[in-house]
Amino acid sequence: MSTVDEHEKDMPSEDSGGKGPPSPDPEQKNKATAYVIFFFFVGLIASLIVGWIIFPQLLYSQKEQPINFNHALHNELVGDCASCHYFREDGTFSGVPDLWSCVDCHMDVQGEDPEEEKFVTEYVWQDREVPWLVYSKQPDCVFFSHAAHVLSGGMDCVTCHGHIGESEHSKVYEENRITGYSRDIWGRNISGFKRNSWDRMKMDDCADCHEEARDSATKDEPRAPVGRVIDNIIRVAFPGTYADNKGGSVQTQRGACFKCHK
């Protein structure tokens, strides 16, 4: 659309008096501006489509779980989450159950579900662990203690994991092609917005709760300012009197980076 003629038209006239150059055709000028605006929007809309629709589809590959697992059915039979996802004696969390936990009931095929048959014949009988795809798997540098949240903090499973215990089928595992982690970490919503506490599992989502807990802890601080001054004197005069002073630093105190990023 840009032509030599146009450039000439734009050039300042050498002799400003006299006849002057022919004035630009207003219709043509309007048309050029319209083109510029039009292409701006073409670019804008195309990139928005790429960013919002095509990119998310390209980013994730779809994988089926090796066994289509029915949480609802099992939950009905065994009672609660902790029957299979239990805490070990030393307080560590077992996570996804291993084959050993399943064989109690599934040494032989019990029902008529082909998925169960597949599980028993291909895994139990061959003593092979099921390569479950874990929706909530986090990078290795993240330290997370289930015991601190569930046993000490009294949180329930649903707060972070949602109503997975009521599902009748394993949902499709969408694997991020770059990171290798599940889409559930970032959340279904590509823009990162969430409605429920279990929609995302990024650091900000941890912070949501932790900041709230911190703020309310400070707010509900029962000690009066005078009490705090006395506390500080004791801290300085007798270091180690208070547990939180022991080995604590900006890096390791409550809410600091190293608390989770070991």
Place this chain on the structure above:
Amino acid sequence: MKVGRRSFLSFIIGGAAGTALSPLPWKLTDDLSIWTQMWPWTPVPKDGAVSYTGSTCTLCPAGCGINVRMVDGRAVKIEGMEGHPINDGGICILGLSGLQLLYGPTRVKGPLKRVGNRGSGRWVSISWEEAIEEVAGKLTEIREQGRPEALAVFSGKRRGTVPALVSRFTTAFGSPNFVTAASTQDSYELALHRMQGVQAAAGLDLANTDFLLSFGSGILDGWGSPVRMFRTHSALKDGGGKLVQIEPRLSNTAAKADQWIAIQPGTEAALAFGLAHVIILEKRYRTQFVSQYGEGFEAFRQMVMTDYTPDKVAKITGIDPKTIVTLAREFSRSSTPLAVCGKGGGDVPGSMNEFFAVHALNALVGGINRPGGIWAVPESGDFGWPDPEMDETAARGMQQDRLDGAGAPPYVAMAALPNRFFEAVAGGKGYPLEALFVVESNPCFTEPDPETVKAAFSKIPFVVSFSSFMDETAQNADLILPNHVYLERYEDVPNPAGFNRPFVGLVQPVVDPQFNTRNVGDVMIALAQGVGDPVASAFAWDGYEACLEEAYPDQWDSLTSEGYWMAEDFDPAPWPEAFETASGKFEFVPEGLQRGYVPVEIAGEKGGFPLVLTPYDSMRISSGYVGNPPFMTKTIPAEVLKGKELLVELNPQTADQLGFSEGSRAVLATPVGTANVRVHLYDGIMPGLVAMARGLGHTAYDKYLADKGTNVNRLIGPTADPVSGLNAAWGIRAKLTRA
């Protein structure tokens, strides 16, 4: 419609704006940062159930209990066992790094047979059946020639069922040449044998000692049972006790001691006599012990009173006479004083003259078999096995003299003399050897003057190494039958170094064998079957595990449940029953002490070699059979090892005279060898001495250890002690010249 430049730019701007308004850049940034943590070379620890498996460490003679942290069946950390009588939860740097030996790259992964020249490193993998057949075939050949004595065994350990099985094999086969590596413990045993008439291990009742006088023993540098010694040191500090270190070098022990007394190296016995002089002169000794249970005290008294006055001792040792008097008073005034000797890490046996003198000092203050003193602890070793039946060939072989001269005059009391063994073989003395087994040891590195060891190897046509690692000795072998690493096998660890109660630690498999290796005990049983009767009939066990369980019938329950067995209520023999010498009393002047202080002559002339080289030991360097794992090498300071160059310590005054400055390159020459070193100026070393770390300079192992520094054993030859015949060299004359 023609697309112009403006429209194109507009399109790009629109695209950029749209992209910025979409989640793409932000999501991509986040994903890429996570991707950087996913690179395949980033180690990712496996998750799983955590458990602990108890066992005993075998990396040094300390016998510490260990608890191995396991995640999903994989060993991830070695910790000290809480409540264990020896280390009570503590662990040393070597024990902590043990997993690198288990999973590290230096393991021999299965039986190997040499194909190239010896030492060329060309091997071919063979099966265990082929390996056993090959060795059994060779042994049968030797027996058929009627020369069973031509088999020799060099074992790193002397106690326990595995050395007992190997020794039994050697005996049943018909060879007297079962040789074991020696250490300070052997010298202590001989001291107890000669002065108390007992065959016992020396146990130190450290928990009740309030004054520890160390004649150069590296209490905090790996002596004896290192973790126990560290704990002793802490207890002394906490309980108001005292540690006095007598040593020419400011070692870690000297630095942490309450008092450090620098002494001319090798004159420790003279100081012990000097202290005895003061104690006797001032009547500070235990008269009851000396008069009722002491033999030869009068001769001892005359000797020290005439020849070892503080002034005379000061001339020999370089220690101020006042210091000697004060030390003697403090030592004898303490309620439970204890004097110990054996230099550095206690890996070199040492001078019997010195051991006798120091032991006499303990006797003077009544510390024999008493709380806080030194106890005679019965040695485990009788497993109730019937004597092997010997045929005519074996009996004839056993009639032959041992090549090392142990058990025969003048070394009647000795079980083995490793240094003399290699000298005899290298020098072609006695009869030639046809085969050598090397078990749990690395003599081509650890023995003084390894060149002599290699020369001995070159005279033996068939050398079998049982090493778990490709060490210097395995490299020079013809066949390697790799043992399990200690974390993969069963074994017993009786009589840990310096422990004062009968004690056995149990080594238990923590993980399954990682490679195609076998326990030496099992291999011995298989070899016996391969050689056939009468050897086979002496090995009637199904396997080593059965043999081990059978060896400890009364202790087995405790061994498997606690991880160790200890005689809790053991009390050493009271004085009236303690001494089994001819006189039935404590011998103050055994043979080897009659002439008073007799220094160990070190090699070299003062003219050609004006300096004296002394090795020193460090907790950060493993100088025994096992080389440094990478973790340990990382902790060696740059003043000891810089890159691949070793630094020797030199007093600034000596350095000044010789024209050296910090970091100067130099050639260190001794009568035995030369090495390129660098100089580190150190005020903590006596002028005229050159101190060098022991345990570096490996040529084998992996890139983390090989070719780093120099092996000090290469520069110091053995000096046979006149009484024990064991190596007593504490140093050698040396010369430093500019490189």
